[in-house]
Amino acid sequence: xxxxxxxxxxxxxxxxxxxxxxxxxxxxxxxxxxxxxxxxxxxxxxxxxxxxxxxxxxxxxxxxxxxxxxxxxxxxxxxxxxxxxxxxxxxxxxxxxxxxxxxxxxxxxxxxxxxxxxxxxxxxxxxxxxxxxxxxxxxxxxxxxxxxxxxxxxxxxxxxxxxxxxxxx
Numbered sequence: 001x002x003x004x005x006x007x008x009x010x011x012x013x014x015x016x017x018x019x020x021x022x023x024x025x026x027x028x029x030x031x032x033x034x035x036x037x038x039x040x041x042x043x044x045x046x047x048x049x050x051x052x053x054x055x056x057x058x059x060x061x062x063x064x065x066x067x068x069x070x071x072x073x074x075x076x077x078x079x080x081x082x083x084x085x086x087x088x089x090x091x092x093x094x095x096x097x098x099x100x101x102x103x104x105x106x107x108x109x110x111x112x113x114x115x116x117x118x119x120x121x122x123x124x125x126x127x128x129x130x131x132x133x134x135x136x137x138x139x140x141x142x143x144x145x146x147x148x149x150x151x152x153x154x155x156x157x158x159x160x161x162x163x164x165x166x167x168x169x
Contacts, residue, residue: 067091
């Protein structure tokens with residue numbers, strides 16, 4: 001098995017699709033670790049993103065349960081896709097400093113919002129995307145540029161993983 005690659009990825013870039021399509025890729029959807037949501041379907045999880053804090057019970061094991069899932073996944077997958085939560089990024093920086101961030105370019109952000117609406121994300125989630133995008137771009141200016149996968153309009157993370165020879169068509 002190759003050395004696993006960790007990619008902390010923004011929403012609506014195709015992480016879930018990649019995890020379902022490729023047996024060597026796992027999408028660690030953070031909501032499943034951050035809240036008690038075992039009774040929800042994948043579609044319901046997408047719909048309620050951005051509103052979990054209002055309607056779901058937080059899991060007191062967060063974020064340690066998520067860190068354990070990342071560590072465990074390294075033994076079983078070639079690519080681990082994670083969230084961009086601040087505590088996750090801190091964990092990755094301390095433990096796996098060669099991780100990547102996959103993030104939409106400014107030109108692609110409008111399309112990301114459209115994708116988020118199309119997949120059923122809540123209005124609160126869409127508002128948060130719009131509200132925090134400037135802070136993200138400011139943060140990314142200080143992140144090693146060779147560790148950022150910039151997602152262009154009409155592209156998904158899969159396009160870049162193919163180009164990087166991480167996955168095959």
